[in-house]
């Protein structure tokens with residue numbers, strides 16, 4: 001039985017062991033670090049069906065919830081809001097956030113992201129090559145966007161973003177706990193300040209501070225929601241920027257096609273990058289609460305299910321030449337939504353809340369970078385980049401570039 | 404053809420309004436609103452894509468029993 005997870009050998013293609021597995025059907029049992037087994041789903045249709053099935057639970061407090069990796073997380077992050085809850089609590093909290101993540105609000109935020117991204121490139125050009133793209137570009141974009149979204153006052157951005165990065169780059173649980181505690185205390189005070197402000201003030205925290213009613217939303221819920229947005233939206237987006245740049249630079253023909261593409265073709269190109277890179281490698285982890293028959297197999301109550309995004313995104317039933325990166329593959333019907341069948345953002349009621357925000361950040365990031373620095377190239381060959389290892393979340397520790 | 408959206412299922416993923424902007428939009432609360440319940444047949448393919456993309460299965464289309472030129476019921 002295949003042991004899970006397995007490291008990638010290429011930054012934008014699934015691990016060779018998964019490719020092998022995918023050839024033998026849509027569902028497979030794989031072995032986890034502690035000797036337990038879990039269903040790994042590699043078929044697109046099966047993955048969608050399971051993630052939309054209410055008989056699967058996302059409740060991480062259940063004793064039978066699968067532990068895919070040895071737990072390093074600091075206790076302060078438990079329970080994790082929204083993503084770790086089933087209905088009805090999930091739906092109540094998710095709907096409270098819907099206005100902040102709506103297309104309309106994301107479009108309103110775009111100009112500011114363009115400006116911020118431009119400033120980061122200005123700084124890189126002023127310092128001159130080489131640059132380290134993770135720290136100089138990929139990390140600050142989502143960090144700044146989330147501060148803004150939450151409603152962190154401008155004068156606190158530096159503190160807040162430093163602590164967030166400290167949290168994400170913590171070497172161990174104790175470091176993560178310390179950074180998490182500092183953020184918790186800060187956010188707690190910020191919520192109090194918003195509560196004193198007539199009308200609540202800016203951002204998600206300003207809007208929701210006034211809705212704390214100790215029934216649908218407690219103060220602790222709101223703090224946990226803020227942390228969930230930080231954790232869900234930061235590392236994912238920054239590593240997607242980094243690995244997206246690597247993928248484009250490794251495919252000069254596609255980079256040229258991106259540059260030549262009209263603006264209305266870019267959303268589908270971003271979705272093709274999201275499909276290829278599948279940055280989290282996983283669309284979702286669940287536990288079955290009843291026996292579920294699917295594709296001739298039975299997932300028994302109490303068994304874990306892990307839907308692979310990198311493999312479902314390469315299901316030959318859905319994608320022709322699935323391992324080929326082609327920014328125009330979805331051209332045609334559905335306009336800006338034509339490339340959205342991939343499962344990089346999951347499926348079902350937990351499908352990523354921040355997906356439209358992430359798509360906008362990515363489009364602006366790639367366009368700005370390649371417009372302003374046309375000669376950008378990797379300073380370390382793609383195969384030698386210091387890549388994350390041993391987990392499911394993909395990424396590079398550093399991305400040295402020159403021009 | 405008649406388009407229906409179940410707001411109690413909508414999770415505000417936003418695919419529908421991107422796919423068929425003339426038929427779906429979002430309210431102030433961020434949830435789906437159908438702006439044209441009986442769009443022309445030209446929209447069918449895009450609407451079917453939106454129905455397929457909706458992660459929380461909130462969208463549905465009912466088609467006329469008769470040919471596409473029949474008046475809507």
Ligand code: HEM
Pocket residue numbers: 058082083084094146228229230232233234236237240279280282283284285343344345346347349350351352353354355357358
């Ligand atoms: C490229 C960037 C991103 C990727 C690949 C990504 C991926 C995902 C995936 C796969 C899920 C589903 C998990 C599951 O079903 O168990 C998810 C959920 C979620 N994401 Fe993202 N995400 C990204 C960006 C963001 C951003 C920018 C935010 C917010 C600022 C965000 C906030 C969330 C939240 C709150 C959930 C939980 C939704 C729910 O349970 O209803 N994500 N994301």
Ligand code: SF4
Pocket residue numbers: 408412413414415416417418419420434435456457458459460461462
């Ligand atoms: S695609 Fe579905 S979940 Fe998303 S906004 Fe439209 S109806 Fe709601």
